[in-house]
Amino acid sequence: xxxxxxxxxxxxxxxxxxxxxxxxxxxxxxxxxxxxxxxxxxxxxxxxxxxxxxxxxxxxxx
Numbered sequence: 001x002x003x004x005x006x007x008x009x010x011x012x013x014x015x016x017x018x019x020x021x022x023x024x025x026x027x028x029x030x031x032x033x034x035x036x037x038x039x040x041x042x043x044x045x046x047x048x049x050x051x052x053x054x055x056x057x058x059x060x061x062x
Contacts, residue, residue: 003032003034004032004033004034005030005034006030006034006035006036010036011028011036011038014036014038015028015038018038018040023040024040024041024043025038025039025040025041026038026039026040026041026042027039027041
């Protein structure tokens with residue numbers, strides 16, 4: 001017996017409702033029982049570098 005899966009129209013309806021609410025749909029997760037979850041895409045502000053992503057300075061440890 002094939003695994004259950006949500007209908008295309010059900011997923012499209014949720015995505016359309018999110019867009020109408022001003023949200024940006026991100027990831028669609030399909031559960032083994034055929035249910036699904038749509039997560040909002042988070043906007044990342046990369047205008048300023050984050051300290052954790054900068055390279056170490058000469059002689060710097062840690």
